[in-house]
Amino acid sequence: MYPHDQNQLELDNFVLPFGGKLNPENRWVKLSKIIPWAEIEAKYIKALENSGYGSPAKSVRVALGALIIKERQGVSDRELVEQISENPYMQYFLGFKEFSDEPPFHHSMMVHFRKRISMEMIAEVNHAIAQKEAQEKQNPSDDNDSDPPPPSANKGKLLVDATCAPADITFPTDLKLLNKAREKSEEIIDILHDRFIGINPKPRTYRKKARKNFLSVAKSKRVSRAKKRKAIRKQLGYLGRNLRNINRLVKAGSLLDLDDADYKNLLVISEVFRQQKWMYDNKENKISDRIVSISQPHVRPIKRGKAGASTEFGAKISASLVNGYCFLDRMGWDNYNESTNLIDQIKSYKVRFGFYPSSVHADQIYRTRKNIAFCKEHGIRISGPGLGRPPKDLSKRLAQREQSRRDELDRIPIEGKFGQGKRRFSLSRIMCKLARTSETAIAMIFLVMNLEKRLRARCFNIFSLILWGLMTEAESKELTVDSRAA
Numbered sequence: 001m002y003p004h005d006q007n008q009l010e011l012d013n014f015v016l017p018f019g020g021k022l023n024p025e026n027r028w029v030k031l032s033k034i035i036p037w038a039e040i041e042a043k044y045i046k047a048l049e050n051s052g053y054g055s056p057a058k059s060v061r062v063a064l065g066a067l068i069i070k071e072r073q074g075v076s077d078r079e080l081v082e083q084i085s086e087n088p089y090m091q092y093f094l095g096f097k098e099f100s101d102e103p104p105f106h107h108s109m110m111v112h113f114r115k116r117i118s119m120e121m122i123a124e125v126n127h128a129i130a131q132k133e134a135q136e137k138q139n140p141s142d143d144n145d146s147d148p149p150p151p152s153a154n155k156g157k158l159l160v161d162a163t164c165a166p167a168d169i170t171f172p173t174d175l176k177l178l179n180k181a182r183e184k185s186e187e188i189i190d191i192l193h194d195r196f197i198g199i200n201p202k203p204r205t206y207r208k209k210a211r212k213n214f215l216s217v218a219k220s221k222r223v224s225r226a227k228k229r230k231a232i233r234k235q236l237g238y239l240g241r242n243l244r245n246i247n248r249l250v251k252a253g254s255l256l257d258l259d260d261a262d263y264k265n266l267l268v269i270s271e272v273f274r275q276q277k278w279m280y281d282n283k284e285n286k287i288s289d290r291i292v293s294i295s296q297p298h299v300r301p302i303k304r305g306k307a308g309a310s311t312e313f314g315a316k317i318s319a320s321l322v323n324g325y326c327f328l329d330r331m332g333w334d335n336y337n338e339s340t341n342l343i344d345q346i347k348s349y350k351v352r353f354g355f356y357p358s359s360v361h362a363d364q365i366y367r368t369r370k371n372i373a374f375c376k377e378h379g380i381r382i383s384g385p386g387l388g389r390p391p392k393d394l395s396k397r398l399a400q401r402e403q404s405r406r407d408e409l410d411r412i413p414i415e416g417k418f419g420q421g422k423r424r425f426s427l428s429r430i431m432c433k434l435a436r437t438s439e440t441a442i443a444m445i446f447l448v449m450n451l452e453k454r455l456r457a458r459c460f461n462i463f464s465l466i467l468w469g470l471m472t473e474a475e476s477k478e479l480t481v482d483s484r485a486a
Contacts, residue, residue, distance in 0.1 A: 011029065011092075014092050058113075061094060077107040080107070085103050123443070133323070158349050161414045162316060164302045169299060172313065175228065175235065182242065188262055217231040265294065316334075346374070383408075
């Protein structure tokens, strides 16, 4: 089966194996009409030019649609392919012309889809969806003599906040990280020594003794600081000896014996040894660009100060919420100050909607002098009390408190949006292993949440029109009966 080339596929033209037609009220049919496939396809092909990925083997409708289905269904890549091959509505959503029970692609293609679709492309889809509903709410067909508001007038509320999208890694400790690095170094020694079997003796790694020393501390319920430090010193000794043996094997042989994954692991464990050795020698618990996972070295510890988990390990994201639509404004693997993004978020609001917001609702951390000055310059009210002492007038103080309370209530929806992403979708645990694919997966969560919002709004509008039509028909019948009785 091959994907359809046109923007939208007619329901009557979709071929089912046992006849019949697709239901136009199905959620996948409705969802396919919301996404601007043609615009994304042009940008998708243009983005792949000179990118090293080659020409697209699958259309953007198949790639982006598969990622949307996966996030909505909350399934693995393998299960996704199975569901698509069983569901004609999903195949219609992906742009295929007829139903087929054969897998549309191999499950490993999902990794390539995440690499090919960038965060910028997903952001453009979000922008188009939000703009579409904004245009519908304006109702340009409504005839009234009132003048439209001036372009410079501020309108709307901007809600901003930051959160962390935890990666799928075990809770890192220095001892567990060193033990994992030691095991990886032993695997590399085994690979490099293969060409010297029968020629030179294999370097000693003491892997059984090192494993026993690690388990004696890792399985203990209570470990004193001195005992933990002693265990770290031993693992540093084992790992340092292995790295020296690896250097000797590399000089005698070749790094070509290692594949890309093993070579990457060698670089990572070398950096882990350097960081852990420095912290041990200097009796420190902090170091810049600290590695907390061998398989995902891009992950960094993010201090959030939450009651349940003061430190999270994943990507830090800054988002804004407007009329129920959430936009991913910044994503980084290092712990940054989210208050530095507020001015850019306000400017992005103007780019999306053509005017500045009338108010900004944010945490106390956003209320810096620079941000307050920018908001004052553009006539934007920022939530929270003003700088300086509170007013002496009791009525003004009470009014200020009431305004702050209402601002906090207005800020609740963005917390709920983060909760939706973490409970309903996969924002609480990102299963991708690469930095690029993880970023695409996070951006896709925000896109799917906006699509859900858009789908509900569209269904509600259609239901309202139907309900209004029924009411007017009933009223007309009632008026007719009354006139006849008279």
